Amino acid sequence: MKRFALLGNPNSGKTTLFNSLTGSAEYVGNWPGVTAERKEGSYKKCGEPITIVDLPGIYSLSPYTPEEVVSRNFILDEKPDLVINIVDATNLERNLYLTTQIMEIDVPMVIALNMMDALTKAGDKIDIKKLEEKIGVPVVEISALREDGLDELMRVAYEESKKERKGVSVIEHPELCHLIGDVKIALEAQKVDNPLFHAVKFVELDELEMEMHQNLVKMVDDFKKTFSDDTFGTDFDAIIADSRYKYITKNYSSTLKRKHVGVSDTKSDKIDKVLTHKWFGIPIFLVILLTMFHLTFSENFLFLGGILGEDFVSLPGTAFEGVFGEGAIYSPGVILLNLMGVFTDWLFGLIGGLFSNSAPWVQGLFNDGIFAGLGSVLSFIPQILLLLLLFSILEDSGYMARVAFMLDRMFRRFGLSGRAVLPMIMGFGCSVPAIINTRTLADEKEKVATIRVIPFFSCGAKLPILTAVSAAIISYFNFTSSPDLIVYSMYVVGVVVAIIAIIIMRGTTMKGETPPFIMELPSYHMPQFKNLMIHLWDKAKHFIKKAFTIIVASSIVVWVLTNFTFGWAFIEDGNVDNSILGGIGKLVQPIFTPLGFGSQLNANGWVFIVAAIIGLIAKENVIAAFGILSACIAGGAVSSEEGVKEVVTIIGATGISWQGAIAFIIFNMTTIPCFAAVATAKAEIRDKKTFSGTMLFWLVASYIASTVCYLALSYWWTAIIFVAILVITLFVIRKINLRSKKV
Numbered sequence: 001m002k003r004f005a006l007l008g009n010p011n012s013g014k015t016t017l018f019n020s021l022t023g024s025a026e027y028v029g030n031w032p033g034v035t036a037e038r039k040e041g042s043y044k045k046c047g048e049p050i051t052i053v054d055l056p057g058i059y060s061l062s063p064y065t066p067e068e069v070v071s072r073n074f075i076l077d078e079k080p081d082l083v084i085n086i087v088d089a090t091n092l093e094r095n096l097y098l099t100t101q102i103m104e105i106d107v108p109m110v111i112a113l114n115m116m117d118a119l120t121k122a123g124d125k126i127d128i129k130k131l132e133e134k135i136g137v138p139v140v141e142i143s144a145l146r147e148d149g150l151d152e153l154m155r156v157a158y159e160e161s162k163k164e165r166k167g168v169s170v171i172e173h174p175e176l177c178h179l180i181g182d183v184k185i186a187l188e189a190q191k192v193d194n195p196l197f198h199a200v201k202f203v204e205l206d207e208l209e210m211e212m213h214q215n216l217v218k219m220v221d222d223f224k225k226t227f228s229d230d231t232f233g234t235d236f237d238a239i240i241a242d243s244r245y246k247y248i249t250k251n252y253s254s255t256l257k258r259k260h261v262g263v264s265d266t267k268s269d270k271i272d273k274v275l276t277h278k279w280f281g282i283p284i285f286l287v288i289l290l291t292m293f294h295l296t297f298s299e300n301f302l303f304l305g306g307i308l309g310e311d312f313v314s315l316p317g318t319a320f321e322g323v324f325g326e327g328a329i330y331s332p333g334v335i336l337l338n339l340m341g342v343f344t345d346w347l348f349g350l351i352g353g354l355f356s357n358s359a360p361w362v363q364g365l366f367n368d369g370i371f372a373g374l375g376s377v378l379s380f381i382p383q384i385l386l387l388l389l390l391f392s393i394l395e396d397s398g399y400m401a402r403v404a405f406m407l408d409r410m411f412r413r414f415g416l417s418g419r420a421v422l423p424m425i426m427g428f429g430c431s432v433p434a435i436i437n438t439r440t441l442a443d444e445k446e447k448v449a450t451i452r453v454i455p456f457f458s459c460g461a462k463l464p465i466l467t468a469v470s471a472a473i474i475s476y477f478n479f480t481s482s483p484d485l486i487v488y489s490m491y492v493v494g495v496v497v498a499i500i501a502i503i504i505m506r507g508t509t510m511k512g513e514t515p516p517f518i519m520e521l522p523s524y525h526m527p528q529f530k531n532l533m534i535h536l537w538d539k540a541k542h543f544i545k546k547a548f549t550i551i552v553a554s555s556i557v558v559w560v561l562t563n564f565t566f567g568w569a570f571i572e573d574g575n576v577d578n579s580i581l582g583g584i585g586k587l588v589q590p591i592f593t594p595l596g597f598g599s600q601l602n603a604n605g606w607v608f609i610v611a612a613i614i615g616l617i618a619k620e621n622v623i624a625a626f627g628i629l630s631a632c633i634a635g636g637a638v639s640s641e642e643g644v645k646e647v648v649t650i651i652g653a654t655g656i657s658w659q660g661a662i663a664f665i666i667f668n669m670t671t672i673p674c675f676a677a678v679a680t681a682k683a684e685i686r687d688k689k690t691f692s693g694t695m696l697f698w699l700v701a702s703y704i705a706s707t708v709c710y711l712a713l714s715y716w717w718t719a720i721i722f723v724a725i726l727v728i729t730l731f732v733i734r735k736i737n738l739r740s741k742k743v
């Protein structure tokens with residue numbers, strides 16, 4: 001089977017092209033560095049199936065970054081049948097820099113000139129025939145997004161892959177050309193593959209290359225003694241780069257006809273003057289986030305409650321009572337949640353009816369076990385998807401790349417670069433791809449520190465915990481504020497915990513250089529409907545798959561353990577305090593007393609600990625467990641409307657305080673993440689000790705964060721003590737570091 005590799009600059013549209021060609025739904029992000037590992041898929045419309053490999057985006061083939069190493073090694077070692085070099089037509093000259101390097105490898109290639117739609121829209125033109133002639137490889141115009149020209153691209157690529165191609169160099173510097181020629185002959189004598197490419201890299205004094213061909217080092221050294229360039233001295237690397245750019249300007253630039261000559265502020269620049277403003281940038285971001293949370297979680301949409309008066313849309317007596325609002329209009333997210341609740345109630349009621357003649361334990365297992373668990377999780381899916389959709393819009397428009405850029409300014413002071421910020425932002429969706437993305441961090445310690453804080457950026461699966469518990473607090477304690485504010489604050493607390501943890505780690509066990517962060521900001525564009533839908537569908541699929549596998553299985557286990565005693569007697573009177581789960585829960589309950597959900601609670605108080613432990617398998621399990629436990633405690637499923645009522649039941653039954661309930665949210669947000677994330681972290685960290693340290697870190701961090709939160713909320717003056725301890729700790733770390741630097 002033939003294999004074609006996609007190679008191009010970050011953000012040139014590789015993944016979009018990959019998805020279009022293979023029908024996959026890989027992550028397309030409007031920021032560089034999203035594809036940290038290679039992905040494979042197959043294209044079926046040619047004479048034979050073709051494997052397409054999406055490689056990480058790179059600017060050059062010198063091994064400076066992990067992405068460059070991955071992409072370079074793939075092309076050199078695994079020898080694809082052809083390279084599709086994807087070139088962003090709106091950034092022609094800079095993208096061709098990589099092209100001139102690929103041209104040196106003995107591999108067939110075609111150039112896919114992407115983003116032609118955007119180029120045409122800007123009124124610019126590229127003379128394709130002329131460009132093709134100058135470069136000497138086929139050039140095909142495409143728009144990966146619109147799926148224009150893809151068949152033509154693959155047809156040309158397939159034809160081309162049957163031919164051989166020898167590498168050619170564009171370096172015209174007379175003396176270096178001579179040296180490259182000599183090195184190439186020496187390499188050919190040693191039967192090295194791709195002699196021209198290696199010769200050029202060798203003359204650039206590329207480290208990998210010097211190691212590989214030590215016997216040639218002397219030759220270059222001798223040459224160096226006789227050589228000096230006017231501008232760059234003996235910096236071969238720079239001379240060669242300069243030579244490539246000169247060639248590009250001389251030969252290729254003339255093929256591009258711009259409509260507007262001269263530099264003027266583009267639209268993106270104008271928007272950026274406001275959105276990435278030195279002082280207002282971050283506050284604007286916070287307001288945007290708050291708006292998103294309002295849209296998703298508010299029970300007083302646009303604060304219309306005061307204007308419209310009581311019970312505007314509560315629809316009493318109908319099946320939709322309290323779905324659209326009560327006392328005020330609910331936000332779209334809450335309405336979706338309620339509608340889904342009505343639907344799952346109806347559905348499971350219908351199915352549950354089928355069991356009405358079965359034995360009590362069968363009814364219990366289905367109604368209070370599986371349906372209660374599944375119902376409370378499923379009802380959150382539309383709401384979660386809405387929030388993730390809003391995040392995707394921010395990302396696809398190009399705004400999130402700006403956020404990384406702004407946060408880089410802030411995080412740099414704490415010892416992390418903006419490169420580490422990108423995976424953190426991805427963590428708001430799911431920790432697993434976020435942790436994989438830390439591969440783009442070259443510094444091992446920076447990588448470990450980043451992996452550790454990623455779970456603090458609350459993921460989609462943790463959202464039901466945040467929403468249900470927040471809404472239940474508001475409802476049970478009759479607070480006048482709205483759940484969106486609690487959810488929003490929880491997100492902010494997560495980020496603050498992350499920042500504190502980073503400062504401490506980077507000052508103690510995870511010290512290291514903060515590498516510079518160079519990121520080109522993609523220009524803003526309208527979010528693409530197709531990309532958004534790919535993201536959403538991907539998420540929805542993931543949630544539903546999880547619901548019907550892990551969550552159903554865990555629900556059954558939870559139900560069994562709450563309904564049988566240690567003597568395997570079925571509990572019929574709802575006294576689940578005597579159950580197996582109750583026994584285990586009560587054993588560890590005292591440990592959680594400082595956190596507000598330990599021994600101070602009434603009977604059944606162990607449910608919080610049990611829920612948190614089951615949440616280690618998948619975070620949705622926490623709410624599923626609440627659904628089941630509330631059904632068991634109340635002796636029959638509580639209307640699963642919103643999945644919120646169940647938490648209300650639990651709060652009532654256990655007598656937890658609102659401070660304790662908030663500490664419970666924080667605990668779940670900051671403790672060991674779900675199983676999948678842990679496995680990913682283990683694979684990425686590799687070093688066993690560091691990994692164990694990471695698990696311990698999560699436990700300790702969550703214990704401290706929740707305790708501080710519980711105490712500070714219960715006794716406001718304790719906050720002063722905690723702030724003082726924090727300041728002293730940071731001060732001491734700084735002092736010690738300064739002293740050790742002097743020595």
Ligand code: GDP
Binds near residue numbers: 010
């Ligand atoms: P990668 O980093 O090379 O994998 O690039 P992506 O596939 O993630 O795309 C980066 C951005 O460019 C995304 O926001 C895409 O929607 C956008 N994009 C990709 N192809 C096209 C295209 O043909 N036209 C336009 N206008 N935008 C595109």
Ligand code: MG
Binds near residue numbers: 015027028034035057
């Ligand atoms: Mg990509």
